[in-house]
Amino acid sequence: MTTHLALLRGINVSGHNMIKMEALKTTLEAIGFQNVQTYIQSGNVFIDTEEENAAKVGFQIKQEIFKVFGHEVPIVVIGAADLEACLKNNPFLKEKEIDLKKLYVAFISTELRSDSINDLRISQFKPDEASIDASRIYIKYAVGAGKTRFDQKYIEKKLNVTATIRNWNTVTQLLKMFQER
Secondary structure: OEEEEEEEOOOOEOOEOOOOHHHHHHHHHHOOOEEEEEEOOOOEEEEEEOOOOHHHHHHHHHHHHHHHHOOOOOEEEEOHHHHHHHHHHOHHHHOOOOOHHHEEEEEEOOOOOHHHHHHHHHOOOOOOEEEEOOOEEEEEOOOOHHHOOOOHHHHHHHHOOOEEEEEHHHHHHHHHHHHHO
16 A cells, blocks of 8 residues: 555635535545545645555546536645655755744646756746755745745746645644654
8 A cells, every 4th residue: 555645736725616624535535545634624635545656646536526526626646755855855944043934845746857947946036935856846935925926826837737835834744644654
């Protein structure tokens, strides 16, 4: 069995794409996923399955959500190693007196090409800061996530990928949950 974490984008936000976590859990169990566990209402779902391919798992979840709830929900599926890499590779954690409430991670659906990374690096999104690796973008917002143009929509448009952003507290909590499984 492989444990995957499905990061659903855009559910239960401002009254849109409403899905109760218990209903989502039941739906995913009905199609064969095991040990389904959700974390907060914004769409973080752990599942166990024989399927090792994260993209296939994401596609299966996406199809079922559309079939049952009628919502087109972008999904990024990651593993424990992705979250461990976040803690290890986030360059902003090395800064003295960093405000963890300003740190976020954008998880990307596919590995970024070097030309895409360069395009994003040269784009202007000051005063926010970002550091990019192959499948994640570490973000430090100057004011806050709600007051920036460097958001998931900008990332998706600029890079032609699916992206979903989580705050640093959620990232660390999800890693803790992975470790407890």
